[in-house]
Amino acid sequence: MIHTAISPAYIALRAFLREHDEALQNAALLLGERPALRRTQRLLDAFDSQPILTRRLCRELAALRALLSLEHVGDPDRPEAACFARIDLEWHGIEEICLLEEGLVQCLDRLEAEALDTAPLWRAA
Known part of the structure; x- marks a missing residue:
């Protein structure tokens, strides 16, 4: 286990995930198809x-952060590459995905700052 008590950063992360759950699911489906959605x-x-x-x-x-940050779109052996190739970069939803990724990273950075004794596990999927 990483934390033994609910920290303010964990509460903020949980709130972020709840507030954006539908948008995160839509982004996962778009960027990684059904496996990423599940x-x-x-x-x-x-x-x-x-x-x-x-x-x-x-x-x-870490996997969600990698998906939202398009970490694997350059690897032709990954499904994310094909998904990304189908996206119209002028589509208005691209900005929302960027904002989701930024919000998630902010939450994870806050967790990392609170957990000085642990490695940032979410950075290495």
Whole structure:
């Protein structure tokens, strides 16, 4: 386990995920198709039932951050590359995805700042 008590940063992350759950699911579907959508839904469900940040949640947060930041779109062996190739970069939803990624990173940075004794597990999916 990473945290033994609910921290303010964890509460803020949970609030961010709840507030943007539909947008995160839509972004996951667009950027990674159904597997990414299912993974994001499992992450969102886990945050509703998990009072502490676990290593598994950190891995899932890292995967979501990587998806939203387009980390794997240059790898032709990854489904994200094909998904990204189909996106019209002039589409208005691109800005929302960027804002989601920025918000998630801010939440993760805040968690990292609170957890000085742990490595930033969400940065390495």
